Amino acid sequence: MGRRVELTEQSAGLLGQLIQEHGPLMFHQSGGCCDGSAPMCYPLGEFIVGDADVLLESLPLDGGQVVPFYMSRSQFEYWKHTHLTVDVVPGRGSGFSLEAPHGVRFLIRSRVFSDEEAAALAEL
Incomplete structure (x- = not known):
């Protein structure tokens, strides 16, 4: 399990399929008005991240692939206490995210960190 972000079995399976089709991938969640709760999946490097973004997690997949998950810094301020x-x-979902042609969409499910999880994150 990731510290801040994790994948369901279904999303990990879809990412494996998308990697076969598109190569290495990344997620970015901007928190914009449209699909703001839906992480966008892009070929790695296609979406340029910078100082306004935070890397929340590098999500491991079977086979050794890793999918970085970024969020805009302003959005992270709202979500930093949330798994x-x-x-x-x-x-x-969005036509820009790679899963759209498959008739599915990624989405975020969230919960507030427990006191123990929050304490462990504070130690990092």
């Missing part, structure tokens, strides 16, 4: 799970559900 995120990347899931996948039927439906159409």
